[in-house]
Amino acid sequence: xxxxxxxxxxxxxxxxxxxxxxxxxxxxxxxxxxxxxxxxxxxxxxxxxxxxxxxxxxxxxxxxxxxxxxxxxxxxxxxxxxxxxxxxxxxxxxxxxxxxxxxxxxxxxxxxxxxxxxxxxxxxxxxxxxxxxxxxxxxxxxxxxxxxxxxxxxxxxxxxxxxxxxx
Numbered sequence: 001x002x003x004x005x006x007x008x009x010x011x012x013x014x015x016x017x018x019x020x021x022x023x024x025x026x027x028x029x030x031x032x033x034x035x036x037x038x039x040x041x042x043x044x045x046x047x048x049x050x051x052x053x054x055x056x057x058x059x060x061x062x063x064x065x066x067x068x069x070x071x072x073x074x075x076x077x078x079x080x081x082x083x084x085x086x087x088x089x090x091x092x093x094x095x096x097x098x099x100x101x102x103x104x105x106x107x108x109x110x111x112x113x114x115x116x117x118x119x120x121x122x123x124x125x126x127x128x129x130x131x132x133x134x135x136x137x138x139x140x141x142x143x144x145x146x147x148x149x150x151x152x153x154x155x156x157x158x159x160x161x162x163x164x165x166x167x
Contacts, residue, residue: 001126001127001128001129002019002126002127002128002129003019003020003021003022003128003129003130003131004017004018004019004020004128004129004130004131005017005018005020005130005131006018006130017128020131022131028047028050028051029047031046031050032046032047032050035050057075057102061075061076061077061102062077068107069107070107071107071120072106072107072120072121073104073105073106073107073120073121074104074105074107075102075103075104076102076103077100077101077102077103078100078101078103079097079099079100079101080097080098080099080100080101081096081097081098082096082097082098083096106119106120106121106122107119107120107121108120
């Protein structure tokens with residue numbers, strides 16, 4: 001079951017549902033355990049592969065490549081530039097790059113009409129329930145309902161994508 005809360009957007013004053021994460025983040029150990037249970041690979045081997053996955057992805061992306069993991073999606077780098085830009089192409093240089101981000105596009109399948117039929121990592125059987133604000137563990141807050149370590153992006157508004165006011 002997935003949870004949402006009602007959030008009023010400052011930009012247009014409209015209310016939207018916003019996804020909320022609960023509890024502590026799932027660990028690499030837990031993912032390794034689950035993968036070993038549904039495959040013929042041992043927990044130790046699965047854990048070792050998962051631990052090295054980040055550095056392997058980073059190495060390929062540092063070579064200018066995108067990485068497409070079947071059943072998961074595509075990872076690639078984007079660059080942030082400083083300043084107001086350059087007036088000519090000759091003035092553009094790597095010195096303008098101030099940051100790098102990893103972008104992720106979940107894998108999807110399309111129908112013959114080119115509409116998205118399924119998207120990897122999004123269950124077809126997700127059931128949404130409004131978050132009641134109670135905590136399952138001591139120390140929870142509205143942005144970290146399950147307590148424990150606050151999750152990335154847990155500022156005002158919680159987690160999830162911003163709603164598309166035009167939708």
